[in-house]
Amino acid sequence: MTGNGYLQIGLYLAALLLLAWPLGLYMARVYAGELPVSVRWLRPLETGLYRLAGIKPDEGMTWLRYALAFLAFNLLGLLAVYALQRLQLWLPLNPQALANVTPDSAFNTAVSFASNTNWQGYGGETTMSHLTQMLGLNVQNFISAASGMAVLVAVVRGFVKREADSIGNFWVDLVRSTLYILLPLSLILAVMLVSQGVVQTFAPSQTVELSQPVQYEKAKLDADGQALQDAAGKPVMESVTEIWQTIAVGPVASQVAIKQLGTNGGGFFNVNSAHPLENPTPLSNFLEMLAILLIPAALCITFGKLVGDVRQGVAILAAMTLVLVGLGAVCIGAEQTGNPLFERLGLATQASDLSAGGNMEGKEARFGIVNSAMWATATTAASNGSVNAMHDSFTPLGGLVPMWLIQLDEVIFGGVGSGLYGMLMFAIVAVFVAGLMIGRTPEYLGKKIEAFEVKMAAVAILVPPLAVLLGAAVAVVVDAGVASITNPGAHGFSEILYAFSSAGNNNGSAFAGLSANTPFYNGMLGLAMLMARYWLVIAVLAIAGSLAAKKIVPASAGTLPTHTPLFVLLLIGSVIVVGALTFLPALALGPVVEQLQMLGVR
Amino acid sequence: MLKELKPAFVMLMALTVLTGILYPLLVTGIAQALFADAANGSLIEQNGKLAGSALIGQHFSDPKYFWGRPSATGPMPYNAAASSGSNLGPLNPALEAAVQARIAALKAADPSQIELIPVDLVTASASGLDPHISPAAAAWQAPRIARQRGLPLDVVGGLVAQHTQGRQLGVLGEARVNVLQLNLALDAMRR
Incomplete structure (x- = not known):
């Protein structure tokens, strides 16, 4: 890698951490109901929405009611996206007269966007009308993200409240996330993207x-x-x-802005952010990549602020950043080293200021190696899943990194809200393990962690791997699963494993050679996405309810401090050990064996 | 759950209006007012007709033009109505065959060029619409263009330099050459 490569990585991390701090504090004020002056004028809109829907914003909800409100809202949204796709030919704003989407594909896409996965079995510009993109997909981009943020805030309240029934009001958390956080940020980002050349028009092609x-x-x-x-x-x-x-053109910028900020990742075009009209310049690429991790990073600060000790959030952010940087370095290194085939064929693959070199198959010239591999790391650390290069054409090791980041339960930044509540499940496991070692009842943030919490945390941590490994196992033994493979050998297995990892952790990126728009994959991946999102949320909210009902125990000499480097390492260890134990056997059959084969080709 | 259905329905409708209608309309209004050219696709008008988009590549295989990145879109290359990458894995024999064929085509078009071919010139782009090649890939092709068009090499080199963009803000991304704009400039020179 050239010196410029290190500079670009450094700039990215600096910008991310510098912006996460003020945004995190801002979000803490929004969720606490102390609106900053800059958005106070939107207050009447907020209260108007409550009045319209007959919601009493001061009314607290038990965890069960909170979960039911979340599920009812998500179910209706899912049905709306399904209906829009099935009827789009007869609805307005369809200048290319695109046909109604098939039932299996429409089901898959509806689940995908409601669950904040944004797996795309279809090609955007050849499948979805402008109306479907706007009223269906774009709306879900906002509200699936806002739903995830709401659940996180509820979990944080579980830690803060003492001997309480309520973990807050779902509708209030939903509206505040949308109105004061997602909408203003998206508006700013969308206009910046248009200035770089991202299209925004209702005209036909x-x-x-x-x-x-x-x-x-x-x-x-x-x-x-x-x-x-x-x-x-x-x-x-x-x-x-x-x-x-x-x-093909369309209202792209407005959708791209929220797809990045809301860790959605569903692109307007088939090739997502590799498309020059979705991501035209290195600067648009920098901004979009920043937007992928911005809210998940900032929410760590929000969490710390809300529990009354910012250091708690900083520790979690530090753990996430360390894993990101470590695995990012592996991915960039593998892609820059490239494919021995290219050297054997006598090509110039050295990186310089005049050529990116490395493995350029499936990458864009304006992004080169460093920005493609950085993006792949960020988009899979977060459960974003947008791509600016084709992961299927990465070297085996370069492709292993994004796949494994997804398999780590999407807690290294993860989805907006969902990444942090997932990481808090690992924090519970980490203090539990530490408690076993020193022989004391574990505590986290002043709450005793008991059998119920540990059981629920284990459920939340084990549901995604279950969906991934069972799904992939079925797909490799039935004809309908194997028939969709593009690449022969171990790589074909990687394609299937990646697909189920992505769906079973709500990421949405793909080894896109797999022809996934078939009834088999639309159905199986749809089920995996449903399990990963909704089973997990129920377990997480149950913990929130249980914690909220507990007293706060004052810290004592036997309490494990959870803001220290030691705890950061313990947390990273929990994530890595669970991820490695669960997935190393499967990875060995795919990318690991392929990497060895590739090194054998001389 | 039934008790929550009414607020769920009203909220879905209200947020659909807000984020699905008002938000994209507002962005479109601002975009068309401030950056109309970019918002409509950065189209290039030449001699009164649309000759392409500055952001979307076109397929060139004639030796007198600079060639762009290989494109994996179907049914024809650079199909901007259906973007696609090749998705070929690194060990797929089809990748080796495709790269070998591209090397052969480049060498056939200019047997006298003995420098190593830059990797981006024979590997398919992610979008199939990549408008750029690396400056090294342009330099590799320049002698062929000069010979084909009967131009001095330094004139072609000067034109390439004019159409080369450095890293954005001096740091971001990679240096690159816009192939369509370069070829349009070559054609304009002949007139």
Whole structure:
């Protein structure tokens, strides 16, 4: 890597941590109901929404009622996205007259966007009308993110409250997340992105005249639109000359801004943020990459502030950042070292100021190696899942990093809200393990951690791996699962494992060679996404309710302090050990064996 | 759960209006007012007709043009209505075959060029629409363009330099050359 590469990484981390601090404090004030002056004018809108919906904002909810409100809201949203896709041909704002989406794909996409996964089995520009993108997908981008943030705030209240029934009001947390955090940030980011060239228009596709006409072969069709075959049963090809280029456009910037900020990741176009109209310049790339981790990082500070000890949040942020930097270095190194094949074929693969070098298959020239590998690390550390390079074409080791980051239960930054509440489950396990070692009842933030909390935390930690490993195991033994593979050998297994890791942890990125838009994958991955999101939320809210009912025990000499470097290491250890024990056998069959094969090719 | 259905329904409708209608309309209004050209696709108009987008590459295979990144879109390369990468894994024999064919085509178009080919010139881009190549990839092709067009090499080199963007703000991303704009400038020179 060149010196410039280190500079870009340093700049990114500095910007992230510097912005996370003020944003975290701002969010703490929003959730505490002490609105900063800058957004106080939106207050009437907030109270108006409550009045319209018949909500009493001061009314607290038990954990069960909070969970039911969360589920009812998510279920209705899911149904709305499904209906919009199934009816889009007959609805307005469909300038390309795109057909209604098939039931299995519509189910998969509805679950995907409601659960903040944003796995995309479909190609955006060839499947979804402007209306579906706006009223269906874009709305879910906001409210699935806001739902995750609401659950986190409820869990934090579990630690703060003493001997209480209530963990807050879901509707209030939802509205405040949307109105005061997601909307203003998205608006700012969207306008900055347009300035770089991200499109934002309701016009249909643009048609331009090619400088050099393109000749290509395509299958000849008979009068009924069926492919003609010759005597040998091979399709008859005909040569076609194209003199026009059709450029898909749409209201892209508004969607890209929230897809990044809300750790959604569902792109407007098929290739997501690799598309030049979704991510046109290195600066737009920097801003989008910053937006991936911004809110998850800032929420750590918010958490610390709300529990009355910012150091608690800093410790968690430190643990997340250390894992991110460590695994990011591996990914960048692997991609820059590249594929021995390219050197064998006599290509120039050295990095310099005039060429990015390395493994450039599936990467864009403006991003090169460093920004592609950094993005891959950030988007899988967070449960974002947007891509600016094709993970399927990464070197085996370079592709192992994003896959494993997803498999670590999406707690290294993770989804907005969901990443931190997932990490708090690991914190509970970490203090529990430490408590066993020193023979005392574990405590975290003044609350006794007892059998119920540890059981629920174990459920929350083990549900995603269950969905991943069971799903992948089924897919590799049935024909419908194996038929979708693009790449032969160990890489084909990696494609399937990655798909279930992504769905079973609500990430949404893919080894996109896998043809996942089939009834089998739409159904299986849809189920994995449902389990990972909703089973987990119930367990997490149950802990919140149980903690809220407890007294606060004052810290004593036997209390393990949870803001020290020792605890940071203990927390990282819990995450890594669980992730390694669960997934190393599976990874050995995919990327590990492929890396060894690749090094054997000389 | 039934008790929560009414607020759930009203909230969904209200937030749909707010985030699904008002928000994109507001962004569109601001975008079209401040950055109309960028918001509409950074289109290039030449001689009264649309010749492309500054952000979307086009397919070039004629030796007198600079060639861009290989594109994996279907059914034709650089199909900007259906973006796609190759998604070929690093050990896939199809990747080796594709790269070998591209090397052969480049060498056939300029047998006298003996420098190593920069890797980005023979590997498919992520989007299939990448408008850029590395400056090294442009330099590798410059002698061929000069010969094909009967231009001095330093004139072609000067034109490449004009269409080379350094790292943004001096730091971000990679240096790159916009292939379509460079080729349009070459064609304009002939007139």
